Amino acid sequence: MSDLALSSRKPAATLNGYRIVQSISVFVIALVVISPLFMLFIASLKDDRFQILADMGSFRAFWVDNPTFNNFREVGNFAGELAFGRYLGNSLLILGSTVSLGLVINSMAGFILAWGSLPGRALILSVIIALYVIPQESIIMPLLIIVSRAGLSDTFTAQILPFVASPLYTFLFYQFFAQLPKELYEAASIDGASIFRTWWSIFMPLSLPALATVSILMGIETWNQYLWPILITQTDYARPISVAIATFFGQDSIFWDRAMAASVLMMIPILVFYLAFQRWFISSFVGSAVKG
Amino acid sequence: MASVSIDNVAKFYGSHQVIHGIDIDIADGEFVTLVGPSGCGKSTLLRMIAGLEEISDGDIRIGDRVVNDVPPKERDIAMVFQNYALYPHMTVAQNMGFALKLKGESRAAIDARVKEAAAILALDPYLDRLPKQLSGGQRQRVAMGRAIVRSPQVFLFDEPLSNLDAKLRVQMRAEIKDLHQRLGTTTVYVTHDQIEAMTMADRIVVMKGGVVEQVGRPLELYDRPANLFVATFIGSPAMNLVKGAAGNGGFVTEGGVVLPLPAGAAAGAVTYGIRPEHLTLDDAGFRAEVVVIEPTGAETQVLARCGGQTLVAVLRERVELNPGDSIGLKPNLAAVHLFGEDGRRL
Numbered sequence: 001m002s003d004l005a006l007s008s009r010k011p012a013a014t015l016n017g018y019r020i021v022q023s024i025s026v027f028v029i030a031l032v033v034i035s036p037l038f039m040l041f042i043a044s045l046k047d048d049r050f051q052i053l054a055d056m057g058s059f060r061a062f063w064v065d066n067p068t069f070n071n072f073r074e075v076g077n078f079a080g081e082l083a084f085g086r087y088l089g090n091s092l093l094i095l096g097s098t099v100s101l102g103l104v105i106n107s108m109a110g111f112i113l114a115w116g117s118l119p120g121r122a123l124i125l126s127v128i129i130a131l132y133v134i135p136q137e138s139i140i141m142p143l144l145i146i147v148s149r150a151g152l153s154d155t156f157t158a159q160i161l162p163f164v165a166s167p168l169y170t171f172l173f174y175q176f177f178a179q180l181p182k183e184l185y186e187a188a189s190i191d192g193a194s195i196f197r198t199w200w201s202i203f204m205p206l207s208l209p210a211l212a213t214v215s216i217l218m219g220i221e222t223w224n225q226y227l228w229p230i231l232i233t234q235t236d237y238a239r240p241i242s243v244a245i246a247t248f249f250g251q252d253s254i255f256w257d258r259a260m261a262a263s264v265l266m267m268i269p270i271l272v273f274y275l276a277f278q279r280w281f282i283s284s285f286v287g288s289a290v291k292g
Numbered sequence: 293m294a295s296v297s298i299d300n301v302a303k304f305y306g307s308h309q310v311i312h313g314i315d316i317d318i319a320d321g322e323f324v325t326l327v328g329p330s331g332c333g334k335s336t337l338l339r340m341i342a343g344l345e346e347i348s349d350g351d352i353r354i355g356d357r358v359v360n361d362v363p364p365k366e367r368d369i370a371m372v373f374q375n376y377a378l379y380p381h382m383t384v385a386q387n388m389g390f391a392l393k394l395k396g397e398s399r400a401a402i403d404a405r406v407k408e409a410a411a412i413l414a415l416d417p418y419l420d421r422l423p424k425q426l427s428g429g430q431r432q433r434v435a436m437g438r439a440i441v442r443s444p445q446v447f448l449f450d451e452p453l454s455n456l457d458a459k460l461r462v463q464m465r466a467e468i469k470d471l472h473q474r475l476g477t478t479t480v481y482v483t484h485d486q487i488e489a490m491t492m493a494d495r496i497v498v499m500k501g502g503v504v505e506q507v508g509r510p511l512e513l514y515d516r517p518a519n520l521f522v523a524t525f526i527g528s529p530a531m532n533l534v535k536g537a538a539g540n541g542g543f544v545t546e547g548g549v550v551l552p553l554p555a556g557a558a559a560g561a562v563t564y565g566i567r568p569e570h571l572t573l574d575d576a577g578f579r580a581e582v583v584v585i586e587p588t589g590a591e592t593q594v595l596a597r598c599g600g601q602t603l604v605a606v607l608r609e610r611v612e613l614n615p616g617d618s619i620g621l622k623p624n625l626a627a628v629h630l631f632g633e634d635g636r637r638l
Contacts, residue, residue, distance in 0.1 A: 183374075183377035184377055184379065186344050186373070187379075189343075189364045189365060190344075190364045191391035193390075193394055201390075202379055205381040206380060
């Protein structure tokens, strides 16, 4: 075999070695992420709440001898103390309202920041970015006082309105809109479109990747809200599922079996929501809008 | 249709002035090309006519109306952009009909106007396609279709052919010219390509550094350039310019070669200009050494050196020449251009 042939095989071997390390790394990371979810699902199929507790910390946490859906049935039918359907409905209502209003408000703000003739635009943008670093928890007490004084305690409005406008999502939209060709905006203004019409008819349909990204991030954030709803809701009227699951953790006893089943049920809608939008993450057909 | 009047228009970006008091009058139905190198302010001026840039000083009139503070949509203009700026999520028909839809026209009226424009531009088979499913030339035609369905008073074109390949550019050039002849709409066309300007325009405005260097009909600019910039910018290959001084016996170049001057030539000329096609092979002419020969079939370009200066001659006849050959070149005295110290034509 010639030297040339030998030397040409060497990089392939290195590449294979690299691929093996890469595959193992991906596998380990996937295992770390998936195993708690798998454990949760397995635990939800166990009938005995004390057994669940005993299995934790051993490999038995990943195995169920006699799988049963009793926990799910109990959670679903638990109409007295825990009206699961009601909480699920509340969460879905809050999710739908927050995300749809959030898409409108944040995209409008991002659009005006990107293309509007707004005095002090750079300053406003800097303030918006600066606002992002303020943790939600630090403003939660003043917010609680404002919402209570406004008479919005224990309402859906109190759980939707404060989270509709977000510096992060406004900035995401701003960045997306700003990278679209300026000529699209100009062509629309020459065609006679108002700034609202340009936003709605031209820029929004081109923003599916940004809309999907914001929907997913905002959806997950809204669905997982815990501290704010626990402070603002006093009754079942507007209480979301995340807070409801906490009721399984009583002072005297913890219903691990039902808590696990409820957690699995809580994950399903947000998983469906994610799957519905994630394909738009990748796709973008803006590239072909301009140039030949 | 309407005339466009640009009256002492200036443009500042902060303290930086990019347009310096320009005056141009464009007649109703005229095709005017703004041409110049990058950064000369031609696109800025076009965008000021469109209402996409504010006017810092002076007035722009479309028809009898001063439009300085009129938003683009109320100026009754249509613009074709360099990158087409088609709405990518709309079909060809929707792109073309969008402006009419915004005006509140009926669906039937929009369909009729779109079909009419599509027929003019041979776009009928593509009305249901998205822009991404079209070629560059087809997209450019859609952009023009979007402009013509509105029957505007003025068409504005901002380097519309720059993204097309050479062959398509020639084809589209003819189509735009034909469209103008059929519709007769006042047109302002920006390009950096002097060939486009020469072939399409009724009048050309040559710009440099935010100033108008010369305005005139294409052949006027070619035959009587007002200054050295226009002389070199218009025409390809560019005019030969030779430095020297005019004397009694002729024009003496810096290399000591004596070039013949036309009778009654103005004194004080420091630059002698002659277009390549106005040099002919003649043993009685001044001597030059052949450097490169470029036969193109229809003509032959000869690059020759004379007194330290390189000259280009375009010969209509086929000649047998080799690098290093000594040739005689004779300028057509009727086509000699003389420029003074300030670069202006004498």
